[in-house]
Amino acid sequence: MSGPGEFELIRDFFAARFQGSAPEAGVVLGIGDDCALLTPPAGKTLATSVDTLVAGVHFPATADPYRIASRALRVNLSDLAAMNAQPLWFTLALTLPESNADWLAGFAEGLADTAKRFDVQLVGGDTTKGPLAITIQVTGACDRPLRRDGASAGDSVFVSNRLGAAAAALPIVLGEVGGSEIQRQQMDASYYFPEPQFTVASAIGGYASAALDISDGLLADLAHICEASGLGAELDLNQVPVAELAQTMSGDQARTVAVTGGDDYQLCFTVPQQHLPALNVLNLPITCIGTMTRERGIRCTLDGEPWTHAQPGYRHF
Amino acid sequence: MSGPGEFELIRDFFAARFQGSAPEAGVVLGIGDDCALLTPPAGKTLATSVDTLVAGVHFPATADPYRIASRALRVNLSDLAAMNAQPLWFTLALTLPESNADWLAGFAEGLADTAKRFDVQLVGGDTTKGPLAITIQVTGACDRPLRRDGASAGDSVFVSNRLGAAAAALPIVLGEVGGSEIQRQQMDASYYFPEPQFTVASAIGGYASAALDISDGLLADLAHICEASGLGAELDLNQVPVAELAQTMSGDQARTVAVTGGDDYQLCFTVPQQHLPALNVLNLPITCIGTMTRERGIRCTLDGEPWTHAQPGYRHF
Numbered sequence: 001m002s003g004p005g006e007f008e009l010i011r012d013f014f015a016a017r018f019q020g021s022a023p024e025a026g027v028v029l030g031i032g033d034d035c036a037l038l039t040p041p042a043g044k045t046l047a048t049s050v051d052t053l054v055a056g057v058h059f060p061a062t063a064d065p066y067r068i069a070s071r072a073l074r075v076n077l078s079d080l081a082a083m084n085a086q087p088l089w090f091t092l093a094l095t096l097p098e099s100n101a102d103w104l105a106g107f108a109e110g111l112a113d114t115a116k117r118f119d120v121q122l123v124g125g126d127t128t129k130g131p132l133a134i135t136i137q138v139t140g141a142c143d144r145p146l147r148r149d150g151a152s153a154g155d156s157v158f159v160s161n162r163l164g165a166a167a168a169a170l171p172i173v174l175g176e177v178g179g180s181e182i183q184r185q186q187m188d189a190s191y192y193f194p195e196p197q198f199t200v201a202s203a204i205g206g207y208a209s210a211a212l213d214i215s216d217g218l219l220a221d222l223a224h225i226c227e228a229s230g231l232g233a234e235l236d237l238n239q240v241p242v243a244e245l246a247q248t249m250s251g252d253q254a255r256t257v258a259v260t261g262g263d264d265y266q267l268c269f270t271v272p273q274q275h276l277p278a279l280n281v282l283n284l285p286i287t288c289i290g291t292m293t294r295e296r297g298i299r300c301t302l303d304g305e306p307w308t309h310a311q312p313g314y315r316h317f
Numbered sequence: 318m319s320g321p322g323e324f325e326l327i328r329d330f331f332a333a334r335f336q337g338s339a340p341e342a343g344v345v346l347g348i349g350d351d352c353a354l355l356t357p358p359a360g361k362t363l364a365t366s367v368d369t370l371v372a373g374v375h376f377p378a379t380a381d382p383y384r385i386a387s388r389a390l391r392v393n394l395s396d397l398a399a400m401n402a403q404p405l406w407f408t409l410a411l412t413l414p415e416s417n418a419d420w421l422a423g424f425a426e427g428l429a430d431t432a433k434r435f436d437v438q439l440v441g442g443d444t445t446k447g448p449l450a451i452t453i454q455v456t457g458a459c460d461r462p463l464r465r466d467g468a469s470a471g472d473s474v475f476v477s478n479r480l481g482a483a484a485a486a487l488p489i490v491l492g493e494v495g496g497s498e499i500q501r502q503q504m505d506a507s508y509y510f511p512e513p514q515f516t517v518a519s520a521i522g523g524y525a526s527a528a529l530d531i532s533d534g535l536l537a538d539l540a541h542i543c544e545a546s547g548l549g550a551e552l553d554l555n556q557v558p559v560a561e562l563a564q565t566m567s568g569d570q571a572r573t574v575a576v577t578g579g580d581d582y583q584l585c586f587t588v589p590q591q592h593l594p595a596l597n598v599l600n601l602p603i604t605c606i607g608t609m610t611r612e613r614g615i616r617c618t619l620d621g622e623p624w625t626h627a628q629p630g631y632r633h634f
Contacts, residue, residue, distance in 0.1 A: 029462075032465075032545070033400070033464055033465050033529075033545070034400050034529050035365055035366040035397060035400040035402060035457075035462075036364070036366070037362050037363070037400075038362065039362055040357045040363060045345060045354050045355065045356055046354070046356070047353070048353050048441060049353070049441060050441055050452075051443050052445045052447075054412055054445050054447035055447075080352060082351040082352075083350070083351050091365065091454060093367050093368070093410070093452045095369055095371055095450060123365070124365060124366060125367065126367050126368050126369050128374065129371070129374055130369075130373075130374050130450060131447065133412060133445075133447060133450060135367075135369065135410045135443075135452040137408060137454050140352075142354075145352075145354050148351070149350075212350075212351050213351060228349070228350070
């Protein structure tokens with residue numbers, strides 16, 4: 001129940017755009033054999049992550065294929081960044097309802113441009129017939145992995161840049177509401193071209209005790225650090241940096257989007273007190289929003305008053 | 318558009334059955350963080366392969382989940398075997414229409430039993446909502462990789478064991494025709510529990526010039542060795558070992574199934590003449606069926622006469 005049609009597809013649309021080997025990146029043999037052959041860098045730990053994006057669930061089925069490819073690869077690269085790993089290579093498992101040359105050309109171009117931008121090699125893939133879905137697995141190398149389970153009570157909680165842009169963009173991306181041309185462009189960028197935070201991750205690598213990328217919303221993702229580390233957290237929501245795109249909303253809405261909206265792929269991380277002076281002088285785009293606590297659960301305050309929200313993040317099922 | 322429901326699913330149904338780390342296998346950190354952390358074996362080349370199985374395309378949507386898991390992992394492991402790599406670890410990207418505890422429990426049990434049988438560790442995954450599909454990526458380590466592009470004119474062409482069992486089983490697996498209880502059991506085994514040919518691959522590793530696993534049918538897959546090596550081949554179809562299950566068919570049907578049917582996951586490989594004596598004394602379950610030629614294309618003979626078949630293998634699109 002499987003066969004050769006896939007090979008021509010992969011070869012025509014992907015192999016032609018991606019070189020078969022890249023010895024400097026440890027790629028001995030790329031697309032086209034039973035397996036890719038890879039020589040990992042000596043003395044490093046490998047970090048690997050896989051994510052599936054399903055049409056109609058993770059992106060609109062009619063979205064521009066160049067943008068789908070960009071988002072699919074960037075979302076995966078964000079997991080490497082969150083681990084403080086440098087990208088090496090990735091694989092693509094692409095399920096398509098039909099072989100559409102225009103769609104594939106756009107998708108391959110988006111994938112190639114994104115791969116070049118982040119210096120990561122496509123080394124293998126599979127193309128199957130079925131409902132549109134994209135599974136990408138990225139592998140990177142790291143010296144100082146940033147895990148979720150390393151936080152201690154008293155560590156400060158930080159986020160990178162600003163939160164809420166992608167969640168604020170979603171209704172416009174989905175066409176549910178309109179928006180000015182400039183708004184549409186900004187929202188398109190924040191949704192389809194999220195920036196994996198490699199630079200921040202690399203800078204905090206020597207100081208942070210735990211980290212992850214915010215894909216499901218700040219509160220939902222910080223809960224993973226809390227759980228993995230056996231701790232809780234106190235957050236001052238007045239400190240949470242709200243993205244400019246979300247500031248077009250009312251204050252309440254903007255704050256809710258910033259702390260519960262997913263898809264921003266900013267970093268959330270914890271830093272022991274003794275490392276704060278060294279971190280502060282780096283002048284990074286990061287903001288302290290709270291403290292890890294022995295008491296479990298996440299307690300938020302706004303203007304000094306307790307703040308609660310029913311739904312900490314999107315649930316798949 | 319993504320969120321935390323997936324984490325509970327992965328944790329409940331998979332993490333509980335697979336240990337989080339396995340230092341002896343190089344798994345520093347398994348399921349549950351942004352990335353798995355892995356220490357590859359020193360001095361070895363890594364081999365990695367990804368395959369997607371879509372419900373209704375690669376297996377019946379109503380198939381037993383234990384069997385789906387078995388087939389999904391074994392099909393992927395076969396790519397490692399074809400490369401002469403030993404399994405290390407794998408990831409699972411599972412797309413499900415709904416969170417069904419019974420289905421997940423059966424699937425996880427099938428995956429765990431298969432992983433244990435082949436000594437391979439589940440290190441990461443993603444669970445998404447959508448049409449049922451399974452993407453598995455396996456990674457292994459090899460000293461002597463068997464590529465497709467190493468054959469030379471004059472090399473003998475071999476296959477392992479017998480061909481045609483899975484293709485003969487398919488109508489019964491799909492419920493299109495009946496069959497005796499014993500036939501059903503044999504066909505269930507050949508379809509859902511194909512055996513990755515690690516033992517044969519390891520034995521021929523020092524002698525073979527090219528190899529792959531037969532997933533799309535002998536003629537379609539041998540064509541990949543021919544193309545990668547810039548050669549053709551001559552086959553004597555009287556030499557092709559036909560699986561017992563296919564021998565219930567007429568002679569013509571059985572032969573057609575053996576040379577064009579996919580899903581057997583036997584090896585097809587080429588051996589230079591000077592290595593034949595050393596290979597012969599190993600008494601492996603392999604059969605010489607032809608010779609690689611400078612002339613392109615695959616030419617088959619049956620009882621000394623040219624033999625042609627319109628469709629060399631299943632096409633996806």
